[in-house]
Amino acid sequence: MKRLWLVPLAGLFLYPVIRPYDAYPQTVLLLAFLLAVQAVSWNIISGYAGYVSLGHSAFLGLGSYTAGIVGVHTGLNPFLAAPLGGVVAVLGALALGAVVLRARGHAFVIITIALLLAMQVVATNWSALTNGSTGITLDLPFWSRDYQNVPFYYFFLLLMVAAIGFSAAIRRTKFGTGLVAIREDEGKAAAIGVDTTRFKILAFCCSTFFVGMAGAGYAYFLTFLNPVGAFGILGSVTIVLSALVGGRGTLWGPVVGAFAVQIAGELATVYGGGSQSRVLLFGVALVLVVLFLPAGLLPTIARWRRSKTVEYTDQAGALAAAQVSVRVPEPTSRMADRWPLLEVRGATKRFGGLVAVDGADLTVAEGSITALIGPNGSGKTTLFNLVTGAMRADAGEIWFGGQRIDRLPPWTRGHLGLGRTFQVTRLFKSMTVLQNVVAPMPDARWRTMLAGAVSGHEADRARELLGFVGLSRFADQPAGSLSYGQQKLVELAQVLMMEPRLILLDEPAGGVNPSLVGRLCDVVRGLNEQGVTFLVVEHNVPMVLELCDPVVVFSRGKPIACGPPSLIRSDPVVLDAYLGEEATADAQA
Numbered sequence: 001m002k003r004l005w006l007v008p009l010a011g012l013f014l015y016p017v018i019r020p021y022d023a024y025p026q027t028v029l030l031l032a033f034l035l036a037v038q039a040v041s042w043n044i045i046s047g048y049a050g051y052v053s054l055g056h057s058a059f060l061g062l063g064s065y066t067a068g069i070v071g072v073h074t075g076l077n078p079f080l081a082a083p084l085g086g087v088v089a090v091l092g093a094l095a096l097g098a099v100v101l102r103a104r105g106h107a108f109v110i111i112t113i114a115l116l117l118a119m120q121v122v123a124t125n126w127s128a129l130t131n132g133s134t135g136i137t138l139d140l141p142f143w144s145r146d147y148q149n150v151p152f153y154y155f156f157l158l159l160m161v162a163a164i165g166f167s168a169a170i171r172r173t174k175f176g177t178g179l180v181a182i183r184e185d186e187g188k189a190a191a192i193g194v195d196t197t198r199f200k201i202l203a204f205c206c207s208t209f210f211v212g213m214a215g216a217g218y219a220y221f222l223t224f225l226n227p228v229g230a231f232g233i234l235g236s237v238t239i240v241l242s243a244l245v246g247g248r249g250t251l252w253g254p255v256v257g258a259f260a261v262q263i264a265g266e267l268a269t270v271y272g273g274g275s276q277s278r279v280l281l282f283g284v285a286l287v288l289v290v291l292f293l294p295a296g297l298l299p300t301i302a303r304w305r306r307s308k309t310v311e312y313t314d315q316a317g318a319l320a321a322a323q324v325s326v327r328v329p330e331p332t333s334r335m336a337d338r339w340p341l342l343e344v345r346g347a348t349k350r351f352g353g354l355v356a357v358d359g360a361d362l363t364v365a366e367g368s369i370t371a372l373i374g375p376n377g378s379g380k381t382t383l384f385n386l387v388t389g390a391m392r393a394d395a396g397e398i399w400f401g402g403q404r405i406d407r408l409p410p411w412t413r414g415h416l417g418l419g420r421t422f423q424v425t426r427l428f429k430s431m432t433v434l435q436n437v438v439a440p441m442p443d444a445r446w447r448t449m450l451a452g453a454v455s456g457h458e459a460d461r462a463r464e465l466l467g468f469v470g471l472s473r474f475a476d477q478p479a480g481s482l483s484y485g486q487q488k489l490v491e492l493a494q495v496l497m498m499e500p501r502l503i504l505l506d507e508p509a510g511g512v513n514p515s516l517v518g519r520l521c522d523v524v525r526g527l528n529e530q531g532v533t534f535l536v537v538e539h540n541v542p543m544v545l546e547l548c549d550p551v552v553v554f555s556r557g558k559p560i561a562c563g564p565p566s567l568i569r570s571d572p573v574v575l576d577a578y579l580g581e582e583a584t585a586d587a588q589a
């Protein structure tokens with residue numbers, strides 16, 4: 001059943017054999033294959049990674065011009081020049097990606113359109129190479145007219161199969177999971193070790209190779225190239241429309257969409273009175289899809305078919321089966337001496353006129369569970385952001401394990417053993433619980449990146465960690481269906497996949513069912529006994545005083561006291577600044 005797609009594929013392969021003289025349907029189909037190649041490729045950067053390119057047909061144009069220019073100068077057949085077209089498209093993506101992928105959202109979309117139009121201008125004006133607006137005429141196909149378009153048919157069909165296979169392979173790797181993580185929450189992805197810069201540039205390159213190859217074949221099919229045709233916006237709009245109709249971010253959505261759009265466009269041209277009606281149809285379809293089918297056909301159908309009885313759970317029972325049997329870093333000899341694992345020296349962060357962190361110094365000894373408490377807005381989360389690299393400090397230094405880290409990107413800090421959880425959980429909602437736990441990238445090696453997303457010892461370890469936090473039975477549920485407290489525990493399991501030396505917990509008990517708080521403390525203690533150091537921001541003062549030692553008190557962006565809980569509990573400065581009059585009265589009673 002799973003290989004049902006082989007049936008239509010076999011049909012497509014056999015069609016020209018069975019009906020060799022059906023030239024028109026063959027042409028419609030080969031153009032659908034071409035569109036599918038582009039939509040499936042576009043989906044890698046814009047569906048998986050969420051960076052919507054509206055200029056992707058530029059890479060078809062690059063491939064076309066490569067084949068055209070090489071053909072004119074060397075006589076090389078465009079089919080043979082196709083790999084070169086793919087390589088040129090990838091090189092173009094590599095050069096442009098480093099620049100355009102700095103932008104996000106609308107800015108990225110606009111830049112990609114600008115890019116397409118810029119290429120049109122270059123192709124028009126670089127006459128010596130491209131023959132300018134006069135264009136390039138290629139040799140006619142060498143085969144007999146009896147074969148019609150059959151060679152083009154198979155060329156584009158094979159490319160489509162290759163592009164789908166490539167996209168499926170990417171989706172199955174940790175690289176693919178990393179792209180989805182970037183789409184859902186780029187900051188979080190970086191925090192769990194995903195080198196977002198490398199992932200995005202690589203995805204951009206992957207999304208152009210088959211498009212460039214297809215461009216070479218398309219130039220041969222048309223036998224004529226000019227800048228307006230090769231770098232027109234309509235081609236890009238059609239790609240986006242195909243992926244949106246079928247379902248962006250899915251494997252088969254762009255394929256289904258490409259066939260639907262190509263066939264609908266053909267019908268509009270034939271019965272609607274010419275190619276203008278095709279443009280009108282695309283415009284109307286784009287509006288309708290965005291308004292009424294935002295997820296696309298396949299995801300909408302899948303949602304209808306999916307069982308409506310997703311198991312929403314309460315928090316009771318979670319952790320019941322928890323076993324503290326988890327692999328954590330080897331305790332180091334320095335631990336015994338309470339060596340500083342993290343040192344923040346004079347860190348400052350300003351937001352306009354507001355000084356959120358004001359020359360703060362903080363030391364976290366290896367092997368400790370250090371607390372960071374303080375009133376709302378005193379700068380605790382901002383300090384976390386400076387330590388993990390989510391924000392850059394305006395001044396000061398941060399050292400971790402004897403290495404200065406304040407200029408390193410967040411993922412490198414993660415690879416060094418710095419993990420964090422968030423005040424408001426930031427799981428990847430479209431992934432299952434298990435997929436979330438295997439998503440982190442513990443290092444920057446290519447081997448890790450290309451490893452299976454949910455396979456081998458990584459998956460075993462993720463299951464072990466889910467057992468550790470007591471959530472094994474939710475492994476295959478969507479992360480978003482779990483209760484808030486359970487999501488916090490999944491986030492902890494996710495961080496543990498990085499094998500961290502230090503975990504920064506941002507309000508671990510916030511919003512969590514009180515019955516879980518005690519268990520959460522046990523989990524933290526269990527991990528600490530095995531060598532993991534913790535820095536905990538928490539408003540639940542009784543919990544902090546019971547769990548942590550030392551306790552650092554933050555006020556107005558810097559520490560005002562530090563010591564064991566017994567001292568902090570009765571320190572008048574702390575009582576005044578943070579615990580308030582009520583606590584002062586309690587302490588005095």
Ligand SMILES: Nc1ncnc2c1ncn2[C@@H]1O[C@H](COP(=O)(O)OP(=O)(O)OP(=O)(O)O)[C@@H](O)[C@H]1O
Pocket residue numbers: 351354356374375376377378379380381382383423
């Ligand atoms: N991105 C930002 N832009 C502007 N101001 C910010 C930003 N992030 C934090 N702030 C401000 O910096 C100050 C410190 O905020 P921060 O969230 O670090 O405090 P906190 O101690 O973690 O508070 P809470 O306990 O409520 O989470 C606050 O006044 C906050 O409004």
